[in-house]
Amino acid sequence: MGYLRCVITCVILALFFVWTGSGKSVFQWMRPDNFDEIMDRMTTVTEENCRSKPRHEIEFPSETVAQRPRYNMLLTSAIYSNRSQLLHMHNMALNRAHFYSFIYQRLNRSVDFNFQPGLMYLYMSATADVTASQGFINGSAIFYDNHCYYPNWYNKILDFNKTTPLFGPRAWREDDYAETTNYLREPTNRTVDIHDYGTGWNSNYSSQAYKTAPWYPLWLPDLTGNQDSLTKFTYAVGIKFSNETGKFIDNEFVAIPYFGPPQPGINDNEENSPSLPVKWTKPYFDCGRSNKWIVTASAPVVEYMPRYSDFIHLRRPRTVAVSAMDIEFERIDINPCPISDGNPEPNYFAGTARCKPSTMCEVIHGFGFRRGGYQCVCKPGYYYPWWHDGPFLGLEIEQATGAEYDVGFECLQVEELMVPPNEMPSFVERKRRSASLQDRFLDLISPSDSSPRVSPTEALSDSESTRQKRSTPRKVKKLVAKRSAIKSIRERMQERRFIPRYQGEKRFMRHKRDLFDQELYARMEKILYRKQNTNKGNCRTKPDYELFLPGDAGYGAERQFEGEARTALRLSHFLCDFLQNIDEYEEFGSVRGDKRLNETHILGEVLANVMSNFKILGSGAFFDRYKFRMSPPENNTDPRFVHGITREFFGPFAYTHTAADTDGTEKFRAVDYAGFKAPYTQQRWFRDMKARWQTNFEGLEQYTAKPMVRSDPNGTSLVRWEHYPLRYFAPKYEHGEWLRPTFKCDGMVDEWVVTYVAPFFGMNPLKTRLEFHGVVTVDVKLDFLELRQCPGDYSVANAFKNTARCHFKSQYCLPLPLQTPTQRYLRGAYKCECRQGYEYPFNDLSWFFDGQMMEEEYNKMLRGEPNRYDTLKCRIAGASSVTISWLLLSLSFFLYLWNRS
Structure with missing residues (x-):
């Protein structure tokens, strides 16, 4: 009988669970959405079938990459961490466009032909873009x-002032796990393939039938004609040259104008407007090349065409090439949260998050193209x-079953919300009820975690601004004399106020980092005062x-300014590659x-x-003594320059200059530090870096580049270099x-800066x-x-840690980006959220206390x-309401009667 009763009970429970599950799959609650659509389209295109696919099947809608940086919005809108990769791509594409536009127009005379960037210069520049920007850029190219394109590296078979049909060196980070030298069979991310995309049977990327060059019609061919003033902007840079140590050729800056990428107005908000200097492509499948889904940021390169013509009136600035930076589509973070102020339209993946109605969505950085890159608050x-x-x-929500999702991931409603209080009028005197004089004094000398720490002397000071004409009682003066008794009372009061956060926690376990530090707060005030004054x-x-x-x-610069630092690292990688591999006599x-x-x-x-x-106010490349050797001038007859020119010092430094006589407009200037009397090699930042790397090169990474060049000027086929x-x-x-934050009082930058130094x-x-x-x-x-x-943590060298004004007994602190892009070195970049077991008490459409409000009220x-x-x-927090499941109650009552019988 007992066995039969057990079997019947199990059958009833099984039928109950089957009925409640309705026979559905545990993951059937997840409905298909736009993410599934893009994933299906991504998996249907492969290396084998991509050539047979029409164009619309190897492209995604442009809305799949949301919040793409625009040049004219960088100083007026906040760029969050989930768009730091795209911002670096934007800046690097513009970087290469400015360089090639400047260099081709500056070296535009026939005698400068051999000094223009050669074949390996272009190849190594693209390689450095990739190797120095790991995690940011996967490919770099310049397509003419x-x-x-006028090649200066063909010696005999191509005449001077002749062009090649197409030329497009492109570097791409290779997956080198199968390399013979990689005995661990793990990708190193230090191998780069460099191919000329203008070479071979499928090389005409200027054709409309070429499906994997969406960047080409954005800029080329240049047929604008009378619209040159809109698409080509005139830049003016001033350079102060030096040809000997400690002396400039001229004390004035030499103005060098050139045409470059366009400069948009602040009101130009179109996605791919002609006046934007950097344009974005749709995500597309790079068929036959990298065979990846990629996104490209492109910028135009401007040059005088035709070059070296005697008829000056026939020459005009023309877009001759496109600088392109690529990133894999899967590395770009998506924002699955609903459309809001921080997630504007268009966004193809908006609304794909699975937050409950009682929660709202926040995006998480670093997930790329996959589900789970959000949290529900x-x-x-x-x-x-x-x-x-x-x-x-x-991630927890996306992995949950239907039953888990139905009963979980829900917030509880706060009851009896309060209206935010107004500021108390100045004539109201705040008094405490049932508080003895001794308790008042103990509160002054032993404050809580959220109140300022003051000494007994400061507590007894009679300041009109803080005490408002309140006289010090005599009993308080007597208590000051009895410090030993007061100390014992204070310790008892502290023990009484201690609340363990978990079972078994003692007072000595409480770390200092969990509390507000008044000494650090005072130090922060001094730092900000020095900076502001x-x-x-x-x-x-x-x-x-x-x-x-x-x-x-300067804590946080290595993370927040990583893109700017990698700009310097790119130039360092290029100089390393060029100086270690190029021989001028080859x-x-x-x-x-x-x-x-x-x-x-x-x-x-x-x-x-x-x-x-x-963000970059200045950048320089400083060569060590007698390390910079220039090529000799053409048709040189001076025997001193047979083997080139070796400069004792050469340190070009460029900076942004704002002059009062130019109505505040920015000018870009460059100066050779070799012209100053004091050599830059005696500066501490140079000496320290040289001392570290002068004799010991342990730790440097070895990078491998595989250049494939054209076999002839027409680009018949690719051959190895x-x-x-x-x-x-x-x-x-x-x-x-x-380096530590410094005010560069040099007559050039004249600003507070933090400097990154990289050796080469x-x-x-x-x-x-x-x-x-x-x-x-x-x-x-x-x-x-x-x-x-x-x-x-105590080991973190941060001058501003433990200075947040949160009430740490009921709140915890989280960083909160400020909405002021040009001024962020301010207090209050945090929020105070309620701890577990606590609730936000006010009815003001918020769920945390803003740090700026906390600082102001304090x-x-x-x-x-x-x-x-x-x-x-x-x-x-109050207790949640109790709900009754009549089905479970009936089932329990039935089992109870069955067992009783």
Whole structure:
């Protein structure tokens, strides 16, 4: 009988669960959406069938990449971390466009033909774009229009002033797990393929039938004619040259105008407007090349055409090439949250998040093209249940079954919400009920976590602004004399106020990082005061130590300014590759090897770094003593220059200059630091980097480039370059150094900056070993750095940690990006959210306390002004309502009667 009863009970339970599940799959609750549509289209296109697919099947809608950076919106809108990759691509495409436009128009005379960038210069430049931007850029290229490229590397078979049909060197990061030298069979991300896309049977990317060149019709062919003023902008750069140590050729800047990418107006909001300098393609399948779904950012290269013509009136600035930066589509973060202020239209994946009605969606950085890159936070008026701490992660929701989703991932409603209190009038005197004099004094000398720490002397001071004419009682003075008794009372009070956060926690386990630190807050005030009171007008009257901030005041620069630092690293990688592999005397039959670097090359590189990025105020390439060797002039007869020119110092530095006589318009200038009396090699940043890398090269990474060049001027086929593969040693991002914040009072930058320094290396004259050859620097404006005031570990060198004004007993601190793109070095870039078991008490359409509000109310309290700082706390959450399931109650009652019988 007992066995039969057990079987019947099991059958009833099984029928109950089958009935509640309705026979459906546990994941059937997930409905197909736009993400599934794009995933299906992505998997149907392969390397084998892509050539037979029509164009619309190998392209995605442009809305699949949302919030693409636009040049004229970079200073007026916030660029969040999930778009840092696209922003770096945007800036690097513009960087290369500025460089090639400048260099081709500057070296536009016939005598300059051999000094223009040669074959390996173009190949190595594209290689450096890829190797120095790991995680940001997968491919880099420059594609010339039909018969717009003049090769200076054909020695005998191509006449001077002749062009090639097409020319398009493109570098792509190769998956090198199968390389014979890779014995671990793990991808290193340090191998790059470089092919000329204008070579071979399928090389006419200018044809409309070429389905994998969507960047070409955005700029080429250039048939604008009378619209040149809209699509080509005239830039003016000033350069101060030096040809000997400690002296400039001319004390004035030489103005060098050139035509470059367009400059849009602030009101031009079209996605691919003709006036935008950088345009984005739709995601497309790179068929027959990388065979990946990629997105390209492209910018135009402008040159005088026809070149070297005696008829000047026939020459006009013309777009001759496109600078292109590629990234894999799967690496770009999608935003599955609904359309909102932070997620504007168009967005193809908007609304694909699976948050419950009581929650709202927040995107998470770093997920790429896959589900789960979001979290669901409670809406205003709701709080997290006691069994769940923090937001509901999208990965957990996407992996949940239907039953788990139905009963979970829901916030509880807050009852009896309060109206936000107004500021108390100044005439109201705040009094405490049932508080003894001794308790008041103990509150002053032993404040809670959220109140300012003051000494007993400060607590007893009679300040009119804080005490408002309140006299100090005599009993308080007597208590001051009895410090031993007061100390014991204070310790008992602290023990009474201690609330363990988990079972078994003792007082000594509570870390200092969990509390507000008044000493760090006072130090932060001093740092901000020094920064705000040092400017261009008074910097020369201040001692040197006041032009620096502590090193930990620049915390976060290595992460927030990684794209700007990799701009310097790109130039470092290029110089390493060029200096370690190029021999000016090499000739391979009809193909000539590259010449040495010249001054104009490096000047153009540092100018392009500054002109392509608003955050970079200055950039320089500083060669070590007697390490810069230039090529000799053409038709040289001076015996001193037979083997070229070796400069003692060469340090071109470009910067953004705002002059009062130009109505505040920006000018870009460059100066050779060799012309200054004090050599730059004596600067500490140069000496420290040289001391680190002068003799020990352990840790440098070896990179491999596989260049494939055209077999003849017409591009019949691809062949390997004579030196295949090319290998060189270059630093990683971590090998560079971020300097402490400095006010550069040099008459050029005159701003607070944080500087990144990266070394570069060449070969010794005998080509037998590596040598330290110099450093590349970028100066980033300090105002773009966001402060991190939330609690941090004791080992983190952050001058602003533990200064957030959250009430840590009921709240925890999270960083919150400020909405002021040009001024972020401010307090309040955080939010105070309620801890588990607490709820937000106010009915004001928010669910956290903003850090700027916390800072403002706290300052009002310090000044003795009416404030509501004491009300900015979370309250203990109420119990959730109890619901009854009549089905479960009936089933339980039936089983109870059955067991009783």
